[in-house]
Amino acid sequence: MLKVHHLVQSQSQRIVWLCEELEIPYDLVIHGRDPVTNLPAGDLKAVHPLGLAPIIEDGVLVLSESGAIVEYLLDRHDQECLRPSPDHPDRAEFLHWFHFANANLQSGFGRVMFFDRAGVPRDNPVHAMLRARLAASLEYMDVRLAGVPYLAGETFTAADIMTAVTLATMRAHFAVNLSPYGGIRAWLHRNAARPAYRRALERGDSGFEPVLD
Numbered sequence: 001m002l003k004v005h006h007l008v009q010s011q012s013q014r015i016v017w018l019c020e021e022l023e024i025p026y027d028l029v030i031h032g033r034d035p036v037t038n039l040p041a042g043d044l045k046a047v048h049p050l051g052l053a054p055i056i057e058d059g060v061l062v063l064s065e066s067g068a069i070v071e072y073l074l075d076r077h078d079q080e081c082l083r084p085s086p087d088h089p090d091r092a093e094f095l096h097w098f099h100f101a102n103a104n105l106q107s108g109f110g111r112v113m114f115f116d117r118a119g120v121p122r123d124n125p126v127h128a129m130l131r132a133r134l135a136a137s138l139e140y141m142d143v144r145l146a147g148v149p150y151l152a153g154e155t156f157t158a159a160d161i162m163t164a165v166t167l168a169t170m171r172a173h174f175a176v177n178l179s180p181y182g183g184i185r186a187w188l189h190r191n192a193a194r195p196a197y198r199r200a201l202e203r204g205d206s207g208f209e210p211v212l213d
């Protein structure tokens with residue numbers, strides 16, 4: 001059976017959520033965090049050399065990188081519910097937002113978070129530039145979500161899973177104010193109401209409340 005390694009309150013929530021959406025049977029291995037460092041308490045490097053969650057094991061395959069894992073699972077289990085087909089009119093938007101999740105939003109979010117954690121003053125010009133870039137990314141998402149209910153268009157897709165976890169879960173570690181972005185907040189609430197998402201939280205992050213506003 002598919003084994004999913006999940007670090008609590010992390011990007012690996014994406015994989016638990018996807019498995020619940022697609023009703024893929026899976027064994028969940030939950031990795032806790034060190035209460036002082038917030039890093040994984042156990043050694044994820046024993047599972048994969050990068051030591052970063054998520055990781056899946058499927059037979060002899062050991063795969064990391066949430067984008068790759070999502071694509072792998074969609075290839076095997078999706079009936080074009082969560083990923084528009086190559087000739088679908090929403091396909092290009094889907095690809096854009098699916099890759100935006102890690103290439104832009106998560107990395108932009110992480111840069112600001114780590115600058116703050118490193119104690120770089122907020123008036124440092126590079127820090128200010130990174131915050132401005134993150135704000136521009138959020139504004140860009142918000143404009144998109146003012147016109148459509150989901151990032152790819154009319155229907156919920158894996159691009160929503162990839163991006164929503166950054167905003168609903170990672171903001172538990174690092175506050176980013178979404179009050180100017182009503183479109184994003186409404187979309188986060190829409191995603192969070194999905195039964196598969198609630199099941200994923202119950203199974204992988206029991207007691208955790210996602211940050212939706």
Ligand SMILES: N[C@@H](CCC(=O)N[C@@H](CS)C(=O)NCC(=O)O)C(=O)O
Binds near residue numbers: 010039040
């Ligand atoms: N690009 C990777 C990022 C994975 C990643 O950075 N995971 C974090 C949790 S959000 C992690 O495992 N951190 C453990 C550590 O820093 O030691 C992905 O999308 O899967």
